[in-house]
Amino acid sequence: MPIQSSTILGRVMGTVGGIEGRKDFSLEAIPQRTVKRPAETTGIALHTGNRVTMRFLPAPPDHGIVFVRCDHPEGASIPACVDHVVGVNRGTTLRNGTASVHTVEHVLAALSAFGITNVRVELTASEPPIGDGSSAPYLELLEQAGVEDQPGTVPILVIEEPVYYEHRGTNMIILPGPKLMQVSCTIAFPTPALPGQYLSLDVTAHSFARELARARTFCLYEELEPLMRAGLIQGGSLDNAVVIRDGAIFSREGLRYPDEFVRHKILDIVGDLALLQQPIQGHIIAIKPGHAANVELARRIKAAAKRWTRSPIDGTRRHNMAGLERGAAVS
Numbered sequence: 001m002p003i004q005s006s007t008i009l010g011r012v013m014g015t016v017g018g019i020e021g022r023k024d025f026s027l028e029a030i031p032q033r034t035v036k037r038p039a040e041t042t043g044i045a046l047h048t049g050n051r052v053t054m055r056f057l058p059a060p061p062d063h064g065i066v067f068v069r070c071d072h073p074e075g076a077s078i079p080a081c082v083d084h085v086v087g088v089n090r091g092t093t094l095r096n097g098t099a100s101v102h103t104v105e106h107v108l109a110a111l112s113a114f115g116i117t118n119v120r121v122e123l124t125a126s127e128p129p130i131g132d133g134s135s136a137p138y139l140e141l142l143e144q145a146g147v148e149d150q151p152g153t154v155p156i157l158v159i160e161e162p163v164y165y166e167h168r169g170t171n172m173i174i175l176p177g178p179k180l181m182q183v184s185c186t187i188a189f190p191t192p193a194l195p196g197q198y199l200s201l202d203v204t205a206h207s208f209a210r211e212l213a214r215a216r217t218f219c220l221y222e223e224l225e226p227l228m229r230a231g232l233i234q235g236g237s238l239d240n241a242v243v244i245r246d247g248a249i250f251s252r253e254g255l256r257y258p259d260e261f262v263r264h265k266i267l268d269i270v271g272d273l274a275l276l277q278q279p280i281q282g283h284i285i286a287i288k289p290g291h292a293a294n295v296e297l298a299r300r301i302k303a304a305a306k307r308w309t310r311s312p313i314d315g316t317r318r319h320n321m322a323g324l325e326r327g328a329a330v331s
């Protein structure tokens with residue numbers, strides 16, 4: 001069923017109305033935040049086509065965002081951390097021990113945009129329900145769950161020097177900047193029938209709900225066909241993706257935004273960079289991004305951040321806007 005953005009925006013923003021205060025860049029840290037009460041949703045798993053239930057459960061301070069495979073013999077927990085990424089092919093896969101979880105990025109995008117730092121995400125299968133291929137269903141779930149701030153804070157990861165990644169025409173760079181998360185993204189298609197798309201925006205809870213959350217995943221038919229033949233995306237359909245074939249766009253309900261594709265790419269960046277487990281102050285410039293590039297940028301930021309501070313997440317990070325304003329790299 002099509003989801004009405006204005007309804008979701010109103011309801012979710014009503015739930016977490018105070019979050020926009022986090023755009024104050026004099027902040028050094030944000031409050032820890034969890035969901036108020038359990039909430040669950042059931043839907044189709046993209047890979048297997050089976051039904052899967054996902055539950056958001058409150059978690060204590062310093063717990064982090066953790067996926068829990070309830071169908072796994074040991075009920076395995078998988079932290080949403082870049083160190084646990086084992087796959088980046090058409091989605092981001094995390095693993096801990098023998099348990100893995102696929103396609104986490106749309107859930108993580110919604111959680112991080114709304115400032116959730118601690119939540120137990122229980123799953124009855126190896127992936128969240130794909131929903132409509134966007135983050136909108138997970139915002140609905142957050143609305144059911146409610147959110148609440150907790151004791152303690154998470155320090156802001158302040159980008160102190162450019163971090164860069166380039167591979168086969170994909171370029172990712174994050175620059176120091178005064179805003180909590182600004183993303184400028186350009187995408188191109190391998191068909192002249194579709195023009196490239198560009199969008200730059202500050203990612204806040206409000207802009208995420210209004211500008212990004214409803215943007216659906218998309219794929220080229222040529223990429224899809226072998227996956228379908230191999231039985232790898234049994235839950236895939238025009239209900240959860242927009243398909244491009246020979247320059248034409250196939251979608252159950254028409255495009256939700258004229259530039260829906262670049263919006264979805266930014267949504268994916270927000271989800272993949274949530275694996276750093278901290279809000280980021282800096283400006284991301286992405287040209288033809290994908291999960292592999294997003295995750296590699298996250299890894300490089302994490303490695304660089306070790307030079308910048310004593311510990312990336314020890315709560316003692318000093319705020320260094322003064323250094324940034326001077327254009328200096330603070331060591």
Ligand SMILES: [Zn+2]
Pocket residue numbers: 105106217264268
């Ligand atoms: Zn995506």
